[in-house]
Structure formats: C-alpha cells, structure tokens
Amino acid sequence: MPLWWPLLLSSLLFAIGVYGVLVRRNAVLVLMGVELMLNAVNLNLVAFDAYFRDVLHGGQTFALFVIVIAAAEIGLGLAIVLLVFRTHGQIDVDTMRELADREEPAVAER
Amino acid sequence: MIWVVLLLVLVPFISAGLSLLVGHGGEVAERGIAVGAGALGLALAGVVAFPHLGDATPLAHVFAATTAAGPPIELAFYVDPLSAVLLLLAHTVAFLVQVYSLGYMHGDPRYPSYAALVSLFTGAMTLVVVADDLWVLLVGWELMGACSYFLISHHWELPEARAGAVKAFLMTRTADLGLLFAILVLGLRFDSYRISTVMAAIADGGFGRDDLWLPAVLLTAAVVGKSAQFPLHTWLPDAMPGPTPISALIHAATMVAAGVFLVARTYPLFLSAPAALNVLALVAAVTMLLAAFYALFTSDLKRVLAWSTVSQLAYMFGALAVGAWSAGVLHLLAHGAFKALLFLAAGAVVHAVGSTSMTAMGGLRDKLPDTFLTMSLGFGALAGVVPLVGFFTKDAVIGATWDAALHGRLVWPWLAWLLFASAVVTAVLTVAYSLRAWLMVFLGSPAGADLAEGEVPEIAEAPPSMKVPLYLLALPTALGGLVVVYPEAVLGSGEYHLLHPELGLVMTVLVALTAAVVVRAWRRSGGRDPWRPRVLPQPQVDRVYDVGLVRPVMRLARLARAGDRDVIDAYADGAAAGAWGLGRVLRLAQNGNVQGYLMVVVVGACALAVVAGVVA
Numbered sequence: 048m049p050l051w052w053p054l055l056l057s058s059l060l061f062a063i064g065v066y067g068v069l070v071r072r073n074a075v076l077v078l079m080g081v082e083l084m085l086n087a088v089n090l091n092l093v094a095f096d097a098y099f100r101d102v103l104h105g106g107q108t109f110a111l112f113v114i115v116i117a118a119a120e121i122g123l124g125l126a127i128v129l130l131v132f133r134t135h136g137q138i139d140v141d142t143m144r145e146l147a148d149r150e151e152p153a154v155a156e157r
Numbered sequence: 158m159i160w161v162v163l164l165l166v167l168v169p170f171i172s173a174g175l176s177l178l179v180g181h182g183g184e185v186a187e188r189g190i191a192v193g194a195g196a197l198g199l200a201l202a203g204v205v206a207f208p209h210l211g212d213a214t215p216l217a218h219v220f221a222a223t224t225a226a227g228p229p230i231e232l233a234f235y236v237d238p239l240s241a242v243l244l245l246l247a248h249t250v251a252f253l254v255q256v257y258s259l260g261y262m263h264g265d266p267r268y269p270s271y272a273a274l275v276s277l278f279t280g281a282m283t284l285v286v287v288a289d290d291l292w293v294l295l296v297g298w299e300l301m302g303a304c305s306y307f308l309i310s311h312h313w314e315l316p317e318a319r320a321g322a323v324k325a326f327l328m329t330r331t332a333d334l335g336l337l338f339a340i341l342v343l344g345l346r347f348d349s350y351r352i353s354t355v356m357a358a359i360a361d362g363g364f365g366r367d368d369l370w371l372p373a374v375l376l377t378a379a380v381v382g383k384s385a386q387f388p389l390h391t392w393l394p395d396a397m398p399g400p401t402p403i404s405a406l407i408h409a410a411t412m413v414a415a416g417v418f419l420v421a422r423t424y425p426l427f428l429s430a431p432a433a434l435n436v437l438a439l440v441a442a443v444t445m446l447l448a449a450f451y452a453l454f455t456s457d458l459k460r461v462l463a464w465s466t467v468s469q470l471a472y473m474f475g476a477l478a479v480g481a482w483s484a485g486v487l488h489l490l491a492h493g494a495f496k497a498l499l500f501l502a503a504g505a506v507v508h509a510v511g512s513t514s515m516t517a518m519g520g521l522r523d524k525l526p527d528t529f530l531t532m533s534l535g536f537g538a539l540a541g542v543v544p545l546v547g548f549f550t551k552d553a554v555i556g557a558t559w560d561a562a563l564h565g566r567l568v569w570p571w572l573a574w575l576l577f578a579s580a581v582v583t584a585v586l587t588v589a590y591s592l593r594a595w596l597m598v599f600l601g602s603p604a605g606a607d608l609a610e611g612e613v614p615e616i617a618e619a620p621p622s623m624k625v626p627l628y629l630l631a632l633p634t635a636l637g638g639l640v641v642v643y644p645e646a647v648l649g650s651g652e653y654h655l656l657h658p659e660l661g662l663v664m665t666v667l668v669a670l671t672a673a674v675v676v677r678a679w680r681r682s683g684g685r686d687p688w689r690p691r692v693l694p695q696p697q698v699d700r701v702y703d704v705g706l707v708r709p710v711m712r713l714a715r716l717a718r719a720g721d722r723d724v725i726d727a728y729a730d731g732a733a734a735g736a737w738g739l740g741r742v743l744r745l746a747q748n749g750n751v752q753g754y755l756m757v758v759v760v761g762a763c764a765l766a767v768v769a770g771v772v773a
Contacts, residue, residue: 068752070752140751140752141752143749143751144748146747146751147749148747
C-alpha cells in the first residue's frame with residue numbers, strides 16, 4: 048500500500064476537523080471536530096510507523112497515548128459543555144461572547 | 158550661662174511644636190503652653206540679658222562648626238548690650254501679647270496655630286538677636302518672614318488678609334536677597350561668617366573709605382525691605398488685616414525691629430562705607446515725611462499706627478545714618494514699648510467698637526477708661542510730649558541729625574540738612590496725626606449719637622487679660638526716659654550726646670503750637686475729624702511694581718504655563734492618545750468569538766507555511 052493513501056485520508060480527516068471546529072455552532076460538534084483532528088494525527092503516526100518499519104513501534108505507541116489523552120480531553124470538554132448548558136440554557140458557541148473586550152469607562156484619561 | 162542662651166532660643170520653638178501637637182486637646186493646654194512658654198522665655202531672657210547690660214564683657218560661644226570647604230558656618234551665639242536689650246524687648250512684648258491674646262483671641266478656632274506662630278516668631282527674633290554667624294542670623298531672619306506671612310493671613314477668609322500676607326512675604330523676601338548676597342560677599346572677603354570676627358576686622362581699619370560699599374549697600378537693601386522703608390514701605394500698612402496683637406508684635410519687637418537691629422549689629426561695616434549711609438539717610442528722610450503724611454489723612458486707626466511705625470523706623474535709620482548709634486537703638490527700644498502699647502490699646506478699642514474706622518469711634522473716654530489712660534500715654538510718647546520716653550529718644554535723634562548737619566562727616570552735608578528738616582517737619586506731623594487720632598477716638602461726640610435708643614452698640618471695657626498688658630507697657634512708656642538720661646547703665650560706658658536741652662525746648666514749643674492748631678481745627682469741625690480725610694495720591698510705587706514686576710512675571714508665568722500645557726504636555730498627551738487610538742482599533746478583533754480567533758490562528762499558520770515553502 049503506498050504511503051500517500053493513508054496520508055491523503057488523514058489530511059482529509061484533519062481538514063474536516065478544522066472545518067468543524069471553525070464553523071460549527073454547536074459546541075458538541077466543535078468537540079467532534081477536535082476528535083477528528085486528533086484521529087487524523089493518529090492515522091498519520093501509524094502510517095509512518097508502518098512505512099519506516101520501526102523496530103520499537105514508537106508511532107503506534109504514541110498513537111495509543113494520543114487516544115488516552117483524547118479520551119480525557121473529550122471528558123473535560125463535555126463537562127464544560129454541560130456546565131455551559133446549565134448556565135446559559137444553550138450551547139451555541141457564537142453567542143458566548145463574555146470574553147470580548149468591551150469599551151470600559153476610561154480611567155487613564157485625564 | 159551659654160546654655161541658658163541655647164535654652165532661650167529653643168524654648169519658643171519647643172512651645173510652638175507643643176502648641177501644634179497638643180494645643181487642640183483643650184483650653185487649658187493651649188492657653189497654658191502659650192502663656193507658660195512666654196513667661197519662661199521672659200524669665201530666661203531676663204537671666205541672659207541683665208548680666209550683659211552695661212559694661213559687661215560680651216558672651217561669645219561656638220557650639221558647632223562645619224568643616225567642609227570654605228569658611229566654616231558656625232552655630233555661634235553672641236550676647237552684648239545690644240542683644241540683651243533687644244532680647245528683653247522681644248520677650249516682654251511677646252509675653253504680653255500672649256497674655257493679651259487670651260482675651261483678644263478668645264473663642265478663635267485657630268488659636269493653637271496662632272499661639273504657636275507667635276512663639277515661633279519670638280524664637281526667630283531671638284535667633285536673629287543672639288546669632289553670631291551670618292547664616293544663623295539669616296535663618297532667623299527668613300523664619301520671621303514666614304511667620305509674619307502666616308500671622309498676617311490668620312483671617313484667611315478675608316481676601317485683603319491674603320493679599321496683604323502675600324505682599325508682605327514677597328516684598329520682604331525680595332529684599333532679603335540683599336542680605337544673602339551681602340553674606341556671600343562678606344564671607345569671600347573675610348574668610349569667615351562670624352559677625353564678631355568680621356566686625357572686629359573692619360573696626361581695626363585697613364579699609365579705605367567705601368572699600369566695602371557693596372556688602373553695606375546690599376545690607377541696606379535688606380533692611381529697607383524688612384523695616385518697610387521707602388520704596389518698599391507699602392507692605393506694612395497692607396498687613397493690617399492681621400490680628401491686632403500680631404501688629405503689636407511685628408511693629409514693636411520683632412519683624413521691623415530686626416532691620417534696625419541688623420544695621421546696629423553691623424555698624425562698623427556701615428561706618429566704613431558712607432555710601433550706604435548716604436542711601437540710608439536719603440531713604441529715611443523720604444520715608445519719615447511720606448509716612449507721616451499718610452498717617453495724617455487716613456481714617457483707619459490701625460493704619461494710622463502702621464504709618465507711624467514706618468515713620469518712626471525712618472527716625473531710627475536717620476539716626477544710624479548720621480552715626481548716632483545709641484540714639485537709633487534707644488529710639489528702637491522706646492518705640493518698641495510705646496508702639497506695642499498703642500497697638501494693644503487700639504486692639505482693645507477695636508475689640509469694643511468692632512471696627513477699625515475712626516469715624517465709627519468717638520467719645521470713648523468714659524466707656525473705656527483704662528484704654529483711654531494707657532493709650533493717651535502711648536500717643537503722648539509717639540508725639541514726643543515732654544516727660545514721656547518718646548520725647549527723649551526723638552530729641553536724641555533730631556539732635557544727632559542737627560549735629561551731623563553742622564559738622565558731620567559721614568553723610569553729605571546737604572543730606573544731613575535734608576534729614577534734619579525732614580525730622581523736624583515729621584515731628585510736627587506726628588503730633589498732628591497722634592492728636593487727631595486721640596481726639597477722634599476718645600473725645601468728641603460718640604459715633605451713633607444720632608441713632609435711636611437701642612441701636613447704639615454696647616461698648617464695654619476689655620477683660621483683665623487685655624488690660625494688664627496695657628498697664629505693664631505704660632510703665633516703660635512713662636519712665637523709659639531715664640534710660641536716655643543714664644545710657645551707660647544699659648549700653649555700656651562711652652561718650653553719649655543724647656540730650657539736647659535747647660532743641661528739646663524748641664521741639665516742645667512746636668509740639669504745643671501744633672497741638673493748639675489741631676485742637677482749634679477739631680473744635681471748629683464740631684468734635685469730628687479736624688480735617689477732611691482724603692486719599693492721598695500714592696507715589697506710584699505700587700503701580701511701578703505692578704507694571705515693572707508683577708505683570709511681566711504674570712505674563713511669563715502664563716507663557717510658561719502655556720508652554721508646559723501646549724508643548725511639553727502635548728507630547729505626553731499625544732503618546733497616550735496614540736496608544737488609546739491604536740487600542741481602540743485592536744480591540745475590534747477581540748470580539749469574544751473564539752472561532753474567529755481560531756480562524757486567525759489557522760490562516761496564520763497556513764500563511765507561515767506557504768511563506769516558509771516559498772522562501773526555503
């Protein structure tokens with residue numbers, strides 16, 4: 048199997064993930080985009096591991112680590128989404144603008 | 158003994174600090190500290206002064222000296238008869254003023270700071286009087302200027318009090334520059350700042366006539382400002398909105414007396430430089446006449462007294478200018494006694510009437526018997542009525558100018574003649590304005606006699622705390638002439654030529670004639686003002702200062718402010734405004750849309766990757 052097949056697949060997956068993160072409004076779907084990007088990376092790692100015939104299989108091991116971290120991350124992310132839903136009543140990321148820099152009453156001006 | 162001198166200098170300062178710290182604690186504390194420190198100061202002054210009157214050897218001591226480059230600056234004290242009499246004068250008047258203020262300032266919310274400043278004033282004068290180092294003297298000299306500023310503006314609600322205080326401060330401070338430069342010149346010339354050393358070196362001779370004219374003229378400028386002589390005379394009458402006891406203190410014992418004291422202290426310098434004496438004589442001749450004319454026509458009691466102070470100080474300077482040291486000093490002492498008495502009595506009158514305008518007074522003889530008695534003595538002394546102290550000292554001064562006019566060598570003869578003529582005319586005018594004030598205040602029909610019953614204000618004699626100082630001051634006013642008859646007991650043995658019987662006789666006749674004329678004019682006016690009060694055309698000194706100094710300085714200040722605001726501040730403000738503007742643009746990106754931020758990151762990363770690919 049040539050190397051560019053899995054690489055093409057992982058690139059597509061990553062692009063879909065980026066697209067999801069950037070444009071989806073639903074926070075859960077944003078998280079899914081993140082998962083897609085992580086798994087695209089995993090595919091990359093495994094593909095290169097096989098291609099280089101690594102004796103220690105570092106790529107596959109690393110992929111396992113990424114899976115674990117992804118699980119933890121999604122748990123945290125979903126917890127945040129849950130809290131956001133409880134406080135705001137919806138999980139539309141476009142409406143969450145609390146961090147915007149608003150016009151303050153000018154203190155430094157004389 | 159020298160430690161007593163140090164203590165004497167320190168007591169007023171300590172009491173001033175205590176008054177400010179605990180004076181607000183209660184009436185007993187504030188009054189006790191003020192009067193107690195005054196009494197202690199007077200006692201210490203007596204201890205220091207009495208052994209040094211007469212022929213005693215002067216006390217000189219150096220406590221500390223700087224060892225830096227240049228002539229050393231020393232904390233040195235020097236007590237001779239001149240210092241001794243002035244210590245007595247200053248502390249007596251200060252103590253009596255403190256006692257008097259118990260009644261006069263009763264219920265004043267700012268009494269503690271007032272009492273503290275009076276103490277500080279006394280301490281500064283003590284420092285000037287006993288200082289043997291020119292810099293120490295300068296410290297006391299400037300402290301007095303500051304204290305007078307604060308005390309004149311005691312009623313700082315009144316705009317004229319503020320203006321008078323600022324005027325007094327600026328004028329005396331400008332003149333003080335003369336003292337500063339004189340100190341520097343003397344220090345360079347003699348390699349010492351000690352007054353006794355410098356004066357001994359000058360008295361030893363070796364200096365040509367007018368060799369030292371520069372420091373002498375600079376000192377003259379300083380004392381002209383401090384003692385309110387022409388052309389810097391305008392601050393003293395404008396200082397009248399201050400409390401009346403303060404006027405007594407400033408006019409009798411401290412501020413203006415310091416100018417005369419400085420000339421008397423550095424007299425060898427002046428004797429070696431007749432140029433300065435000529436200036437002094439001219440200033441004195443002009444001032445005494447001018448001030449007497451003003452006193453003649455003003456209808457404000459305190460202003461009459463203020464102008465009379467200016468005029469009498471000119472007498473002292475006139476005496477000093479023609480070489481009559483003892484006459485000048487004795488007139489300073491006599492004037493201190495009777496002017497303090499006059500101001501305190503005027504304070505009692507003002508206290509009772511509630512106005513300083515003499516048209517609001519009249520017929521107070523029966524209502525204020527104690528004030529009437531003592532103030533009559535004061536006016537008599539001021540006018541030079543025979544047995545009172547003013548007669549003797551004024552006679553000594555006029556006699557000195559007469560001698561100088563006939564065969565003096567210090568000042569130009571025509572100047573001595575001018576001084577003599579001016580002194581005689583001023584003596585006549587002094588009688589006229591004293592008598593006018595006395596008649597208008599105490600005799601004649603009471604003001605408000607044409608008012609209906611019930612509208613006439615209640616007038617009552619002052620409380621005892623104000624009456625006792627009057628009687629205490631009346632004593633030296635009445636008997637001080639003895640000092641002129643026996644000056645050796647006070648100023649040490651030497652040749653004195655103070656009594657001029659034939660001149661005294663002439664002056665007495667003149668006094669009597671003037672009095673008759675004034676009384677006649679007063680009768681004719683129906684017991685009111687003997688002549689119409691009028692605003693004399695001021696010699697345009699204030700106008701000259703205004704055009705020549707005040708306005709250019711104000712213009713310069715406005716220019717400096719505009720430069721600061723429109724040029725220097727513009728840079729700082731511009732930097733700030735630029736940062737603000739930039740921030741306002743940048744904050745548009747911070748809209749809170751996290752996906753927007755991420756988009757920037759992704760696009761940026763892609764762009765970087767493309768750039769890296771192209772470049773590499």
